[in-house]
Amino acid sequence: MTMKKIQDKYITYGMVVIAYVLCEILMRTGIMSSHIKGLLVPMCYYAIVAVGLNLCVGILGELSLGHAGFMCVGAYTSALFSFAMEDVIPTVPRFIMALIIGVAFSTLFGFLIGIPVLRLKGDYLAIVTLAFGEIIKNIFNAVYLGIDDAGLHISLKDMSSMGMDPSGKILINGAQGITGTPSDANFTIAAFLLLASLFVVQNLINSRDGRAIMAIRDNRIAAESNGINITKYKMFAFTISAAIAGTAGVLFSHNISTLTATSQYFGYNASILILVYVVLGGIGNIRGSVIAAVILYLLPELLRGLSDYRMLIYSIVLIVMMLFNWAPKAREFREKHFAFLNKRKEAR
Amino acid sequence: MSFLTYFINGLSLGSIYAIIALGYTMVYGIAKMLNFAHGDFIMVGCYVVFTVVSTMGLNPVVGIVVSIVICTLLGVTTEKVAYKPLRNAGSPLAVLITAIGVSYFLENAALLIFGADTKAFTSVIPWEGIILAGGALKIQGVTIITIAVSLVILIVLQTFIYKTKAGQAMLAVSEDKGAASLMGIDVNKTISLTFAIGSALAAIAGVLMCSAYPSLTPYTGAMPGIKAFVAAVLGGIGSIPGAMIGGLILGIIEILGKTYVSSQLSDAIVFGILVIVLLVKPTGILGKNVQEKV
Numbered sequence: 001m002t003m004k005k006i007q008d009k010y011i012t013y014g015m016v017v018i019a020y021v022l023c024e025i026l027m028r029t030g031i032m033s034s035h036i037k038g039l040l041v042p043m044c045y046y047a048i049v050a051v052g053l054n055l056c057v058g059i060l061g062e063l064s065l066g067h068a069g070f071m072c073v074g075a076y077t078s079a080l081f082s083f084a085m086e087d088v089i090p091t092v093p094r095f096i097m098a099l100i101i102g103v104a105f106s107t108l109f110g111f112l113i114g115i116p117v118l119r120l121k122g123d124y125l126a127i128v129t130l131a132f133g134e135i136i137k138n139i140f141n142a143v144y145l146g147i148d149d150a151g152l153h154i155s156l157k158d159m160s161s162m163g164m165d166p167s168g169k170i171l172i173n174g175a176q177g178i179t180g181t182p183s184d185a186n187f188t189i190a191a192f193l194l195l196a197s198l199f200v201v202q203n204l205i206n207s208r209d210g211r212a213i214m215a216i217r218d219n220r221i222a223a224e225s226n227g228i229n230i231t232k233y234k235m236f237a238f239t240i241s242a243a244i245a246g247t248a249g250v251l252f253s254h255n256i257s258t259l260t261a262t263s264q265y266f267g268y269n270a271s272i273l274i275l276v277y278v279v280l281g282g283i284g285n286i287r288g289s290v291i292a293a294v295i296l297y298l299l300p301e302l303l304r305g306l307s308d309y310r311m312l313i314y315s316i317v318l319i320v321m322m323l324f325n326w327a328p329k330a331r332e333f334r335e336k337h338f339a340f341l342n343k344r345k346e347a348r
Numbered sequence: 349m350s351f352l353t354y355f356i357n358g359l360s361l362g363s364i365y366a367i368i369a370l371g372y373t374m375v376y377g378i379a380k381m382l383n384f385a386h387g388d389f390i391m392v393g394c395y396v397v398f399t400v401v402s403t404m405g406l407n408p409v410v411g412i413v414v415s416i417v418i419c420t421l422l423g424v425t426t427e428k429v430a431y432k433p434l435r436n437a438g439s440p441l442a443v444l445i446t447a448i449g450v451s452y453f454l455e456n457a458a459l460l461i462f463g464a465d466t467k468a469f470t471s472v473i474p475w476e477g478i479i480l481a482g483g484a485l486k487i488q489g490v491t492i493i494t495i496a497v498s499l500v501i502l503i504v505l506q507t508f509i510y511k512t513k514a515g516q517a518m519l520a521v522s523e524d525k526g527a528a529s530l531m532g533i534d535v536n537k538t539i540s541l542t543f544a545i546g547s548a549l550a551a552i553a554g555v556l557m558c559s560a561y562p563s564l565t566p567y568t569g570a571m572p573g574i575k576a577f578v579a580a581v582l583g584g585i586g587s588i589p590g591a592m593i594g595g596l597i598l599g600i601i602e603i604l605g606k607t608y609v610s611s612q613l614s615d616a617i618v619f620g621i622l623v624i625v626l627l628v629k630p631t632g633i634l635g636k637n638v639q640e641k642v
Binding site for chain 1: 444578623
């Protein structure tokens with residue numbers, strides 16, 4: 001690892017830490033309004049999932065439109081655990097266990113879905129990840145789960161077909177989701193998890209494995225003929241990416257009291273919103289994803305008047321960015337007139 | 349008898365998917381890109397008809413014609429502005445993300461112009477339908493028209509592609525862009541024409557869909573668009589009869605799944621089919637197998 005890359009890495013950590021300390025100071029001194037306080041944790045989980053998606057899109061080079069689905073898995077499994085164990089285990093160990101469970105399940109889902117999905121590429125891969133995301137959301141919307149003295153009851157139809165004792169506890173109530181999950185997450189945990197995700201992804205990129213993954217992205221056939229195990233590294237990157245999305249899901253479900261699998265948060269539109277963060281922050285640029293997620297999440301919330309036009313502006317910026325960065329003509333133009341800007345690009 | 353009713357409903361929904369899938373499959377076959385915004389062209393077409401017929405009070409026929417014209421222009425313009433500059437971009441992701449951007453743009457533009465509330469779409473087909481078997485089987489007019497229109501479109505498209513010069517040019521471009529342009533085919537024009545036809549079909553599909561399911565929101569087109577892509581993949585992407593077959597199968601499965609399995613899980617079933625098809629036979633029912641060259 002060159003000096004520059006190490007520096008780069010610590011700049012990112014430093015940014016997050018400074019931003020965290022600043023927010024804490026503002027919160028402690030009471031300058032920050034309660035409205036903004038409520039935005040801090042969501043800001044963090046969007047940054048986390050953007051980092052995870054960037055690993056998939058920028059480093060692995062495959063577009064996933066199903067990351068909201070992995071978030072959904074992490075959110076539901078961890079919330080289910082926390083909700084079921086609310087009176088049994090004290091808060092701190094419960095949250096840690098919920099986190100482990102949420103991440104473990106999203107990793108498992110990432111692995112299982114990765115097996116078929118990673119045989120495809122490009123457009124097909126994108127649409128199949130979208131399909132899986134929607135399937136996950138639909139299933140969580142349809143499932144009923146309850147517990148009573150006789151054990152667990154599960155149904156995909158309705159409440160009554162579970163055959164549950166009325167004295168039992170309903171865990172997942174179909175489309176109404178999980179009601180009354182303990183809100184264990186706070187800004188400190190969220191910032192810590194963001195740092196942890198950054199640590200995982202940045203160290204992965206600068207490792208032997210990361211270079212193998214990027215070699216697959218740049219030229220699959222050349223990488224394969226150099227003895228890189230394509231399937232293994234693709235699976236590896238995709239699974240970690242899903243696990244990070246699951247981490248964001250755990251934060252999501254522990255920051256609210258009612259968890260429902262609505263398409264606003266877990267549908268493919270949510271996946272696309274995360275993709276917007278990744279593209280605007282710079283595909284393959286991890287720090288950029290964090291900055292973009294934070295700014296794009298906070299901006300419309302802070303400028304209420306803008307919120308109607310938010311999505312329209314995002315979409316236009318998205319199209320313009322893609323044209324500016326990728327169109328051969330635009331690249332030529334930039335090289336001619338803005339050559340000095342491209343110097344740093346050589347390192348990529 | 350109720351099974352037959354559901355089956356015919358499925359056939360009708362499937363015909364709508366088929367018309368959308370025809371547009372998808374042509375664009376994918378020739379421009380080699382997934383036009384993610386195709387579903388939103390449907391929504392634009394519906395809003396145009398809604399504006400012309402319900403707001404301005406004109407004849408539905410005028411509405412349909414205006415809607416086809418506007419969607420065609422929209423498709424061609426989108427291709428020129430957003431997709432063409434990226435045709436030779438190094439990464440296939442670039443044009444896909446741009447298409448997602450266009451889809452997002454159309455949805456949010458419609459949201460700003462028409463608002464988020466659901467508009468009640470008045471059916472453009474006044475025909476009540478026919479009653480068979482002494483009232484036990486009622487087939488709605490829109491169902492019959494939808495199935496008929498999709499068949500006509502299929503035949504016209506097949507004839508167009510195999511019998512006319514422009515159609516032959518499309519086949520050539522889909523086979524090999526470089527060789528086609530060496531043979532004197534204007535590749536840009538051919539791709540524009542493909543987008544024009546695909547978008548016009550989206551407008552027709554939109555009118556039929558909103559006549560059968562009369563609620564219109566800015567997100568009306570998104571889900572059917574994605575499902576139509578599933579249909580195109582199922583039938584074999586790039587194949588016109590394949591899109592038709594795929595659409596019909598998908599529509600029937602969706603309606604029967606909704607009725608007999610679970611209405612909550614019908615989308616999951618449709619997407620499950622996509623996953624299975626891509627794993628078992630990635631080229632679809634009628635698709636050609638293309639070997640990857642180094």
